[in-house]
Amino acid sequence: MLRIMGKFSVNVLKSSSLCNKYMCFRKTKMRVVSVTQQNCSLRNYSSPPGDVKSLHSVINPHISRIRNIGIMAHIDAGKTTTTERMLYYSGYIRTLGDVDDGDTVTDFMAQERERGITIQSAAVTFDWKDYRINLIDTPGHVDFTVEVERCLRVLDGAVAVFDASAGVEAQTLTVWRQADKHQIPRICFLNKMDKNRASFTYAVESIKEKLKTKPLLLQLPIGEAKTFRGLVDVVTKEQIIWKPTSDLDDGKNFERKPLVETDDPNLFQEVQDARNTLIEQVADLDDEFAELVLGEHSENFDLVSADKLQSAIRRITLAQKAVPVLCGSALKNKGVQPLLDAITLYLPAPNERSYEFLQWYKDDLCALAFKVLHDKCRGPLVFVRVYSGSLKPQSAVYNINKSCTERMSRLLLPFADQQIEIPSLMPGNIALTVGLKQSATGDTIVSSKASAVAAARRAGRDAGEKKRSLSGVDSLLLAGVEIPEPVFFCTIEPPSMARQQDLDNALSCLQREDPSLKVKPDPDTGQTILCGMGELHIEIIHDRIKREYGIETYLGPLQIAYRETILNAAQATDILDKTVGDKRHFVTAELEVRPRSGEGATTKPIISYAESVSEVLPKELQGAIENGITNSCIQGPLLGFPVQDIDVTVQSLTVHPDTSHTMVSACVSRCIQKALKKAGIQILEPLMNLEITVSEDHLSAALADLAQRRGNIQEIQSRQDNRVVVAAVPLAEMMGYSTVLRSLTSGSATFTLELASYQALSSQEQSALLQRRMGSV
Structure with missing residues (x-):
């Protein structure tokens, strides 16, 4: 694999220098390496933030200054664009990437750049105002839900991005439920406020009704759609105005000033009312703040300081009693800097999250392997989150799940597909490891077998004292990733038997990266069977085998995974x-x-x-x-x-x-x-939850088509000028549906599919399926 170095522009103190592969600062070396073949010359990268502070603080900042967050949302809500703006304003990239142009940092796979969607979660590390942010941009397409699931395991907080013109969409509900399961504090960002039909009020009501949560409005937009030009900070009563959009405007320059009544009486009153409502909401949810308001400021809420209000909002957010709501337009470079401020203000540091298993390990190493990439030169690259203790290169670690000891050769700080070699990793941080050949997604890593035995002894002793069963010992293992069952499968064949071993090796590597991909032999024919989460999932795997491993494979017809x-x-x-x-x-x-x-x-x-x-x-x-x-x-x-x-x-x-x-x-x-x-055997078929967003003009055509597909219409909702059809449809009837829907609606409709359950086939349908499978039809 080619290693093409990214161009790093370094503006450092006199004591620092960049010499080819090494960045030297205060006698410490950081090495920049690449994991994927990519023409990095298309982008200009700034140096890692060692140019302004000690390298030790860059590698391992104080745990209270770390934020491990994820960006999650429905497909096309603007997650990757928001991430790119964060990187740009933090100084990590010097030019703005664009999903449509295919030059974003976090979408680094060729398929991601071509399709304009996120497929694999990319971990990015950057600094913002003395805070270290480890950010993961996750997929929004339902075929890649497992990518979201495994990353939520290691996050301390999350930013949920919404299309302000659409509100809560199908995949948003899915990832929100996943975040609920892991008890992750969240803030909401209403993106695309510049878009036609964008509605702040509609989006907020959608969050309240569909997500069953309490939104705390921390910002109000100044204008909507084409008139959107800035926002008002409700907490501080300051207006934030960006320059009018121009070719040279990158959103870095904006004016922040107090909002006064003479500027805009209507807006001033709206903000005043919003702040009073916010204070009342916060007082209802936080006893400490309620005492302050009732005791000192019951007559005049204007006297409540921004600092006190922010502290109370932080406590509420960490307790997951409500979610702060912000707004902006990442594409138009508006609202991202205040969002970064909100991440540091309201989302938790690693030491503010409680994990029961940490009491067994005390100060010993405890880490979770949450993602595996495969590099042709260096082998498996394992993403780990350290919860306690520390990791150092050239050290042996023990994998509890696999009951084996491995030696880790190197530690890398991830910057999308660029990495910086580091000398150690402390609690709360995320990094890549090289050399862990047995570790897989969801494995628990500790310092030694003796450490695992000691932790098990402590857990067992406490379990006995509390008169619990010894199942408490199971808490030594950090929760792995729940892998849903595949719903599609097909055969995959190499161009010749001479390449079969190469194909087997490629599939083995891809399985380690993607636990939702299943590979098994057909017991009757000996062919290799590929099982995936959807048509797009299998299509991406097929494409990766060709691009990354140079094998021109042949796929058989896509078939349904019945039960x-x-x-x-x-x-x-x-x-x-x-x-x-x-x-x-x-x-x-x-x-x-x-x-x-x-x-x-x-x-x-x-x-x-x-x-x-x-x-x-x-x-x-x-x-x-x-x-x-x-x-x-x-x-x-x-x-x-x-x-x-x-x-x-x-x-x-x-x-x-x-x-x-x-x-x-x-x-x-x-x-x-x-x-x-x-x-007596009954065949069960996968039943899918289908959600179609379609204009009123094409609604009848979409409904007529669903009726022919054994679809059961459950609800038709209104969403701005569009209609949302919620239905349950057998997966067998949805093959090639995207092409049909595009034709019926002139390309204007969108849809999402999610596995709901398995239902019994009628005797007639089962007989027809048996005939097709036996080759009679």
Whole structure:
């Protein structure tokens, strides 16, 4: 892989210099390296912020000055553009990147720049007013939800970006729920205030109604759509006005001055009312602030200082009782600097977040591997977040999940696809590691096996003292990433058998980077099966194999990942009697399968044992039995799809003393297959939540098309001048839907798809599917 150095313009103190690959400052070296082939000469990069302060503070600032945040939103809400403006105003880039021009820093993959969407989360580190911000720009497309999920694991706060003309959209709801699950404090940024039909009031109401949260209006826009020219800080009652847009205007120069009544009486009164409302909201949510207001300033809210109000808003935000709301237009370079200020003011530092597991580790190293990239020259590059202790290059670390020790060779500070080599990493920071060849997404990294044992001992002791089960020991493992099941699959073949090994290696690397990508062999044909989260997901993987690994692969037809379940309860018996060498392997098994009752689909069978079996069953055989049952449910008896929603009871089991565990698993697996066939198989198809945003003129055409796709219309909402159709549609009916919708609406409509559940096919549809799969149709 080519390494093309980015051009760094360095304006430093006299004691610093830049010599080819090394930046030297106060006798410390920082090395700039590249992980992807890219023509960096298209962009001008500023130097890392060591030109104005000590390199030690650059590498490891005080933990109270660190902000680990993510940018999250619906696709096309302006996440990447907002990130680019943050980098520009912080001094990390010297020219503004644009998604449409394909020269953004965080969208560094070729496919991202061509398509104008974010596919992989890019971690960027920069400074803003003595604060270190580790920022992650996440995808907005539903096919890449796993990228969002794994990054939320390591964030302390988040910025939710909204299109002010659209309000809360489908993917916004998804990522908001993910952030709720991880209890991440958030602030909202109403972007695109310059856009036609932009409405501050509509967007705020949308946040209140759809996200079920309390918005705190910290800013009001001055104008909307074409008249948007600035904003008013409600907390300080200052107006912030940017220069009129021109080719030379980059948004760096703006005027901030107190708002006085003579400037604009109507705006002044609006801001006055908004501030009074804000103070009342904050007083209702924060007891300390309520005492201040009721005691000292009950007669005149104007006397409430901005500092006191900001402190109270910060406490409320950290407690997730409400969310601050700001506004602006990243594309027009308005409102981003106040947003950066809000990030440092209202979002938490790492030491302001409580993590139960830290009490077991004390000052020992505890880190989470949350993302893996693969570099052809250096192998796996693992993103880690350090929670306690410290990381240093050339040190050995212990992976609790893999139960193995690895040696980390280097530490890199991420700057999109540029990295700076650093000598250490302290708590609260995020960095890339080189040399961890076994670690994968979601793995917990500690200093040594002894450290893990000591932490387990502390956790176990505390669990005993609190009369809890020893499941407390499980808290030693940081939560991994929940990977949803793929809904599409297809075959993938190399141009010749000579390239099969190369393809296998490429897919192995891509799987480490993307846990939602599944690869498995077809047991009948031996072909490689590629399973993904959507059409775009598989298309991107196919393109990456060609671009990054030079393999021209062929994809088979895209197919739906159905499921199988049973209709009735059934019992079966199987006997295995086999002699291998001088040992006789003899097993008799009787099992019962039943349809699962209750809500919530589960792919793994729930296994229980009859009382007569559980009393005499050796523990070492239990694993073999459960492996046999689980493996037999991977491929159902009808079409080979995974079997879900079943309960299995082991009614009886007889095992000869010389029988191996493998033979026990084989007998149990055959017995399950017999029982499944007796029970009768029902095919389940994925049902998708569909949301279409369409103009009134094209609404009837979109609805008529949905009716032909077995779509169930659930709701039709109004969104400004558009209509939003919410429906449930079988995934099988949505193949190639983007092309059809584009044709029906002259390219004006947009849609999102998200897996809702699996539903049973009718007998007619199941028969038709069987005929197609058997080649009769």
